[in-house]
Amino acid sequence: MPGTFRAFRPGHLVVALLVASLVAFAPAQAEDWAAVEAAAQAEGKLVVYSTTSRTVPAGAAFQELTGIEVEVVRLGEQDLIERAYQEGRAGVRNVDMIVVEDWVASRELLAATGYFVNYVPPNARERFAERYQDPLVLGFINRVFGYNTEKHDADPFTNVWELTMPQYAGRVMIRDVAITGEHQNALTEWVRRSDELEAAYTELTGEVLEMTEPNAGLEWIKRFLQNDAIIMTSDTRIAEAIGARGQENPPYGMFYVFSKHRDIPLQDLALSESRSIEPTLGYYYPIVLQLAADARNPNAAKLFMEYLTTLEGFAPWADSPGVYTPNPDQVPFEGDMPWDWWEERLWGYDLDFAAQHRGIVLDTWLRYAQR
């Protein structure tokens, strides 16, 4: 080792710094995209784990376009995180990139551990707003409140606190928060913005909210469940149950995925989302793209990510309402509003706050869900 020190000369330092700065800034600024494309062609089959099944047709289209083989493994939210985490821990290099939801949990287990890294392909760097670049957002998903249009000519909702009141007793359906990680994240925002919820209560009733829970968010969860909420296991069935025609007393839906509205003409549903309920129309969450830190086919993965940020690559998701690319060129799905409109009216969630508080949300849910 001493020999190394003796050979040290100032000139080397300059070269070293130069190289270091090149390496450090290369991905951000001067990545040679032509080189990435060329290298991708030389790599093997790209393996993608994805929570959304639409990655399958996107991969097939990409393969047709570039000749690069793509293998998409569709996994549930929790399964994907668990699998990628265990593989990362064991040092198994199977997956090249992931298309993942529940970024609160996956950030903690997959990014903070260094198994996956963020990557911003050229198109996203150029076209996407900066806040959608780290982590790189493939698209946003909306979850909304909904009602039956045969029973109601106009939006019956004005305020989320209505759902805790007698007229909605035993009539509101929600996918079980206990088994839906994103619901848990979203409800932490109700805790974080307790003041706004409290104000909404006063606005609706003219009274001050009296609480037995530590804040208005948890108080809402308690009252909602005590109002005989109906817990379901599938958003599809919720949408169908609300929208079926010929019902005297149809149920209402909370937090089901808006993209189910794609089936309205197909199944002749009398279903509409609420566009006036205060203080939030529901919530949105990102689908995130991440690159495996030791991917076998990093260049192919980068190329696929680039493709997914284009309108062509996003096409499989764009065939329904309720899914939005950060790409500003996207035209909204027929009858849907553009992303900016929704982003203003929907609550997202704060990643750090969600990580810290979703345990409490889940506990409150479990406590009052059990009657």
Place this chain on the structure above:
Amino acid sequence: MITAVRRFRLQLTPQRLFAALFLLVLGYLVVVPLGVMLQETFTVHPLERFQIPGAMTGDFTTAHWERTFVGPHSYAFFYRPLINTLIIALSLSLLALVIGGGLAWLVVRTNLPFKGLISNAAIIPYVMPSWTLALAWLTLFKNQRIGGQPGIFQAVTGIATPDWFAYGLFPITITLALHYFPFGFMLIGGAIRNIDAQLEESAELLGASRATILRRVVFPLVLPAIFSTFLLTFSKGLGTFGTPAFLGGPVREFVLSTSLYANLIGQRPGIGYIAAVVMIAMGVLVLYMDHRIIGARRSFVTISGKGARAGLVDLGRWRTPLAVLVLGFLFSVIAVPIGALAVDTVMLRPGIYNLQNFSLHYWIGEASLAIGLGTGEPGILRNSQLMGALGNTMRLAVVVALVCGVLGMLIGYTVVRLRGTLVSRLLDQLSFLPYLMPSIALGSIFLALFAIARGPIPSLYGTFWLLVIACTVSYLPYAVKAGVNAMMQIGPELEEAAIMSGASWFTRMRRVLFPLQKATYFSGMLLPFISVTRELSLLILLVTPANQLATTITLRYTDRGWYPYTNGMVLMLVIIVITSTIVSRRLMKTDLAKGLGG
């Protein structure tokens, strides 16, 4: 020294050799995962650290246990779901015993007509995924509480079903019992069949009434099978998640597995695995009771050197009504759910049931974005990915069934021949434990265990053999229970006679023991076979693109609400499983029509 070696070699009987081997292998495949799970319940995980003041990820903690058992909300978090779980598990097991045992007795011991049909049909409820029955229940009996089209019962009669009948513990118990009664049918049927008729004849000669014979002779002899059935169904009742979540949610009645899944999805595995540990502990308790209560009485040997088949009970004038009743029952628990699945696959637009809407698009259609659901996916029968996945599933099911069958026979042999020793008890219990472990946890632990080479064990990541190992360990209990039951009924004098005439161990197995209990072993292989075709949560973490299975690939359709594809795949599996069951029974000459075995 030389005598010591010789003594050792004399003592090295096949059963001891097997005992050592199996203890070693099961030790690794069962004890290690169990240890990992226990350890997790004492560890702080990343998202758990926020609820434990001052804790860092990876720290040791008892907070999960305290919270679960003595925390201020432990009633809602733990005790209430536990009570619900026990109610479901107990009543479903009893119901499954009554239905399965009753059917088995009718088929084996009476002159009921249509036995062949009945005994083939009676396993089909287990071939279908349990959710099909839950779905069928809702289609029939749901009321306006969960909206949508009214249930058929209400539509026809105009009577709204009460909530307790439509949702919650009652339908959960019924649908699960209807799903699991085939266990009782197969295990108890095998046991009844093997009762030496001489025993009953002797009792009859001594003046015992038919009721007395049933109570004092037949019942004690099938008691081990009854307990096995109880153990298998009870444990399933403890761990099942899908049906309770689906039927219980609308009236907010939850079970212990809800807690497991909720906390796993909430990224709090420490709390989640406690639910799993409790389930395992309860299963072990039943296993222990089984040993205490049955242990002493198990020395009954029902197959001796010579035996006779019992005469059939004449049902007299009840023959036809009973046959109608049984066939009607089987028809409604089989044809109704299967019919509901099938109809959905040929309706171009879901939920609209008329002839104009009939189409084979989801079976043989070309990929299209314009027709029906506009999925852009080719029909099931021309979808090479789906067909390939079906092929993989069948390959896995056959291999696992064979491996389980052989292992179950050998472990059963070892357990029974060493009966009374600690080793025997240990082996019996070890081989049962994986059955009690939630498959989602088992899958994750196997991934961690086999992802990289550890000592002499190579990395099996991404191989077909990892799937085989996971399934074998998970379903071994079926085969071992069958193996033990079979062996229990065979007197050692048969094997001793074979030894006297110089037969090697292998010959003894092949020529004496196996042929005598072919039917029981066959049941022991059939259950793993069927189970593999449906397994998802155990394998989802272990499959790679190259070995996709029918269930894992179907996820992408379920995900988007494209139920015609999901249902079609389930239907394909059901048809393949039933066909292969019937064919293999013919091949093994274990035709049930002649009374559960050959």
